[in-house]
Amino acid sequence: MTNGSRRAGLGRKIIAPALAVVVLAVGAHLWLNTNLFGDDDVCGGLVSADAAEDVFSHSGRLSDRDGPDDRPGDLLAFTCRVETSSFLPGSDDEHLTILATRERGDFPFTDDGRWPNPATVSFFSGSGTRATGAIGADHGWVLLPDACATADGPAVIEGYAPEGSDPVRFARLLTEVANHAAERADCASERPLTAPTALTSAPKARQVDAGTVCGLRGLEFPGPDGVTGARETVQDGTGPTWSCAVHDYATYTVTRDPHLVAGIRSSPGYEEQPRVAGHQVSGFDPRHVVADCAGTPTYFSLDAGDDYLSALEEPGAPRLRELFENFVDVAGERFGCTAP
Structure with a gap:
């Protein structure tokens, strides 16, 4: 065997294990630090992975733990917590909480301590199928279609996002959840609600x-x-x-x-x-x-x-x-x- 043949054989013996290590490292990164090959949606299909990832500040593996916590007898009453985790340095776990509840119709304007002061949020609404809602610093809501209201009041999708989340993306996610929830409860409009493409800035004091x-x-x-x-x-x-x-x-x-x-x-x-x-x-x-x-x-x-x-x-x-x-x-x- 020539010296060249020996070196080639030795090179293959070194490269093959090295490539295997690289492939394993890349695979571990994709699995632990991104949602690649993960579920396309969470919360029983109510929240798309893409919309959730848009709200979080960094990529990671998405999970909803045990899925939505439904209330018996009302498909429009549930809570779901989505989290993203990553092993990359400096990447803390982030959480997104989505709720569906029934509220008194003027809930955004009553001082019960739960909802942001209405003077400090960005409202959005419009004619036709445009969604009605509001986004605060890390708290927002979207009304479901009028057909989803019952004797207990209108149905609302409420969300708590990580601080600093993009408000337009957050509004888009809440609107998407409202559409999915309305479809599941058989009270959706003929055309789905549309989210705002821009929001006015919250006013300054x-x-x-x-x-x-x-x-x-x-x-x-x-x-x-x-x-x-x-x-x-x-x-x-x-x-x-x-x-x-x-x-x-x-x-x-x-x-x-x-x-x-x-x-x-x-x-x-x-x-x-x-x-x-x-x-x-x-x-x-x-x-x-x-x-x-x-x-x-x-x-x-x-x-x-x-x-x-x-x-x-x-x-x-x-x-x-x-x-x-x-x-x-x-x-x-x-x-x-x-x-x-």
Whole structure:
């Protein structure tokens, strides 16, 4: 055997094991650090792997553990937790929680501590099959089609994403889950809901202008006289939902979104309320009501903050009833809702 033949044989003996090691290393990387060859969907088919990967900040192996936790008797009541894991240095596990629940129709505007303040989120809605929902810093929701509502209220897909997730991708995922859930519950529309392709940025806080609280001339400050330095966050967009939070004092909301209003009117406890600013209204209580504004049902709400409640004993603090009357009167002009 020549020296060349010996070297070739030795080379093959060295290269073959080395290649095997490389193949095993690549295979282990793909298996442990990506979702290649993994499931195409998780949560019982409700969440596509592609949509989940878009929300996470890095690639990894997707898992939903035991899958969705369904509530007996209601296909639109479940919880599912998706996680992505990777053994790459600096890649922490991330989690995405998806829930389907039934809520009182004005859930985004009630101060129960669960939902982001409506003045701080990016709302999206539109005509036809465009989805209605909102995205906050790491929390979002999308309404299911009106046909999915029952006597217990409208159905909502709610999600909690890793902090810093892309809001448009998050909205796309929640809309996809809403479509899949509606199909499973046999209440989907003829055409699926479409997610927004862009979102307006959440508004920034600013100092209150005493002459135009929340940008509305004539709106009374929701606190005692002489308060200075108060800040507010205002939704200044042209969409059907408007909201303003005067920090720690009050949150005001108006919506004419037809899907939100339909969910409000179909919810338990919705009934006739005392007239407000000359309008005949119905709702859940005297400060969460719907008025007929020139043929367009329009929802108004006011939630008081801790500083307002603490100031009720101080001179000059307006009563809640007075505040709400003033709000509906002033905001009504902006939305073409004048008293008959």
